[in-house]
Amino acid sequence: MRKIANAPVSFGVFELSDGPAPLGADEMVRALTDAGYDGIDLGPVGYLGTPATLGEHLGELRLAGGWADLRYSDAEQFKKGLPLLNATLDVFAAAPEGPFAPRPTLGCSGSPERFARPGGNAPGLAASDWAAYAARVQEAADRCRARGLEPAFHHHLGTYVETTEDVERLLELTDVPLCLDTGHLLLAGGDPVTALREWAGRVGHVHIKDGDPKILAQALADGVDLRELMGRGGFTPLGEGELDLPGVVRVLDEIGYEGWIVVEQDTLPGRRGVPRNIADQAANLQKLKELGL
Template sequence: AWPGFADRVQRAVDRCRGRGLEPVFHYHLGTDVETEAEADRLLELTDVAVCLDTGHLTLAGGDPATALRKWAGRIGQVHLKDADLAAHRRVREAGGGLTEVVAAGGFCALGTGDVDFAGVLRGLDEIGYTGWLVIEQDAPAQGQDLDRIRADQRGNRRWLEEALP
């Protein structure tokens, strides 16, 4: 199904560009393009830029620091997102999906999970990336604890201030 899928993505990319927009493809757990290999295949078959999402790529078994070097000329946006591999593994072993991974804290505050942010930030600097760095912090699907969300975002900001002098 790859040729047809890639053709549809490319047509959408071309339509966006025809309207003066530059699209970026965001691979994601729970979709048809989750893994580094699947993102590689899409990039091979299209000319769309990719959103380097550190959290989703880590939980899908990829290495964001390695992928960013491979995708250097194709990265159109970066989502800095941490990931807890142990939480992901527990949920998957129990038969849960993405909603349960999020609820179990599979995407945690920056610097508290398993993403190699030192390697990612160093790699972005090495490839001369100057685009958007989006801090993405998922809140559990059931209920919205705004105090926790604000505290997580304040913590993420502090972590970034220390990580990006």
């Protein structure tokens, strides 16, 4: 069994501290419900309300997952981020029962130089740093499990776990399931179809996202950062980039994947406008349904 969710990032909602969200949570939930989605990611803590009001805001949707960002490369900053992880888990623990438990998605803050150079072009972790980095990832995962929640680690452009090789190293050093994001892996030079097949035993969560390597190449040539890449449309509507979407769906069937599939189209607030964002996400779901999901 699989269920399909969407996420606030598809509407440019990343951090509430950036200013007013481009659309309110209740409006987003209505739009995704009307489009036929089963669930939604959490977004920034507080966007979908408090633990006490989460169920009211979700309506018919169920919580699929949500981003919990930590600086695994820096011991002091990692410790400073743990209270936010705890606050995120408080919300998850209050989520109404659904077809699958929501997955805390362990995100990896990037260093300044990696954030500025998406696409596998920045220096990775030194070999001597991997053990400590992985130990902090494992600690975060164990904290999630202590709350009765199974996490998944999200590889990401502009971070220390970006390329196929980075992901494989992390999988070797931890027992954490992987949130495989097709768009981030594609733009990091990987093959999402092959990765799904080869990492099947460790894939615990799936983000389906398309990407345009041509837009990435121009962004790299211009020296812009990851945020600007999103602003330029580096993550496209499904079918408009270079992701082998039919291949992804086929392999999900082959490996018998069960769980949440989260459609994402990372963008910046106001880039396409709320009506276009809503139409894009309805069309993205329709493409997946046409392929048999």
